[in-house]
Amino acid sequence: xxxxxxGLPPSDGDKVSDNTPLLQDxxxxxxxxxxxxxxxxxxxxxxxxxxxxxxxRVNLSVxxxxxxxxxxxxxxxxxxKECAEHSASNQVLHNQTxxxxxxxxxxxxxxxxxxxxxxxxVFTLFTPIAADFGVGALIVLxxxxxLGEGVTFPAMHAMWSSWSPPLERSKLLSISYAGAQLGxxxxxxxxxxxxxxxxxxxxxxxxxxxxxxxxxLWIWLVSDTPxxxxxxxxxxxxxxxxxxxxxxSSQKSVPWIPMLKSLPLWAIVVAHFSYNWSFYTxxxxxxxxxxxxLRFNVQANGFLSAVPYFGCWLCMILSGQxxxxxxxxxxxxxxxxxxxxxxxxxxxxxxxxxxxxFIGCDYSLAVAFLTISTTLGGFCSSGFSINHLDIAPSYAxxxxxxxxxxxxxxxxxxxxxxxxxxxENTIREWQTVFWIxxxxxxxxxxxxxxxxxxxxxxxALDDRHxxxx
Numbered sequence: 001x002x003x004x005x006x007g008l009p010p011s012d013g014d015k016v017s018d019n020t021p022l023l024q025d026x027x028x029x030x031x032x033x034x035x036x037x038x039x040x041x042x043x044x045x046x047x048x049x050x051x052x053x054x055x056x057r058v059n060l061s062v063x064x065x066x067x068x069x070x071x072x073x074x075x076x077x078x079x080x081k082e083c084a085e086h087s088a089s090n091q092v093l094h095n096q097t098x099x100x101x102x103x104x105x106x107x108x109x110x111x112x113x114x115x116x117x118x119x120x121x122v123f124t125l126f127t128p129i130a131a132d133f134g135v136g137a138l139i140v141l142x143x144x145x146x147l148g149e150g151v152t153f154p155a156m157h158a159m160w161s162s163w164s165p166p167l168e169r170s171k172l173l174s175i176s177y178a179g180a181q182l183g184x185x186x187x188x189x190x191x192x193x194x195x196x197x198x199x200x201x202x203x204x205x206x207x208x209x210x211x212x213x214x215x216x217l218w219i220w221l222v223s224d225t226p227x228x229x230x231x232x233x234x235x236x237x238x239x240x241x242x243x244x245x246x247x248x249s250s251q252k253s254v255p256w257i258p259m260l261k262s263l264p265l266w267a268i269v270v271a272h273f274s275y276n277w278s279f280y281t282x283x284x285x286x287x288x289x290x291x292x293x294l295r296f297n298v299q300a301n302g303f304l305s306a307v308p309y310f311g312c313w314l315c316m317i318l319s320g321q322x323x324x325x326x327x328x329x330x331x332x333x334x335x336x337x338x339x340x341x342x343x344x345x346x347x348x349x350x351x352x353x354x355x356x357x358f359i360g361c362d363y364s365l366a367v368a369f370l371t372i373s374t375t376l377g378g379f380c381s382s383g384f385s386i387n388h389l390d391i392a393p394s395y396a397x398x399x400x401x402x403x404x405x406x407x408x409x410x411x412x413x414x415x416x417x418x419x420x421x422x423x424e425n426t427i428r429e430w431q432t433v434f435w436i437x438x439x440x441x442x443x444x445x446x447x448x449x450x451x452x453x454x455x456x457x458x459x460a461l462d463d464r465h466x467x468x469x
Contacts, residue, residue: 042159050178053179166243244393249461323382346377346444417436
């Protein structure tokens, strides 16, 4: 990207070059080594934090089988007779998230994320007691856990605004957030093993204690910024500071009005909303389709439950490496990488989602499509998912809180709409559900491609930086 003409005020998209880690007119520090670096230690610690978080989230779906009476069945849905039966049903509970970016900007991402996971772990330890009091107490407890979980991603985004050099952003964030996928992969079968050989209560005790241990390490080893870290090397500190020079704002107040009027922000909102619609359809409604139409329950098989998450985890790690390699070695612009990875991560799942409606009674192919679709969705981790940090590093946590607010809507209304469209549970009815989800996903991908930006926006900089000649 060419710099604005000297002497003229820069346009909204010309504040910071989107394809270099440092401003061309700023003093550049030598790149700090990756090995034993504090920034990569932060990525690993946050990886395990999200690993624990999602282990705490999904353990109930496994332990619930032993918690409820074996003769409890659901009669809410009609089961289709179009395909032969393969297995029985299972029940999964889902949590929603809430925005926590604004709180993170006030108290710091370290404490918010740390106490968010700690609170979830402590409440998990009390799950067996809550279960003794009945379903109401259990629901209240899980809702409180959801409060802790909901602040974690915005809090982590807020921390990365101070820790991630632009050309390492995809790698660092993909490592960090990939812990969520691996936590699901490991905890699903591990919870089953604990239930089988011990007792369902030990599932909650085990993961709750692991969460507390992680919290102690997090508080001891992590700092909100490089400037406050006790053991960071001078070279790494200067590398991070110079990389982020002129990208961070010194404004004391949040520029809410220009932020909410920013089209690049709404491009992320639309993409996040659309992606989650497809995501929830794939991981919630497609298994329902397989159970009700194909008479095969993927959730009943621990291995098949974990495979899609493993594929997504692997794709997140590899795509993060590829995204930064394209920017650093091949000089691809930030916005080009974000667009391409978002297109792959959104249109790919849409294609396989539609295909799932035309496979007849082949449940093996349905499992394959579920796995491929979820795996391709991992590309979005280096696409729109981290674009908040590209356009407004100082307010990335707040932006993620905003987009997360809209992104929770599909998880609430998607299943309701799907149920209303499938009164008879026929394949043709479910094809309509899949077409709608795919169309929303494609629309989101196109909208993001047209209106997203890869540079720090004018409203995200203070006056001194915003009017730099």
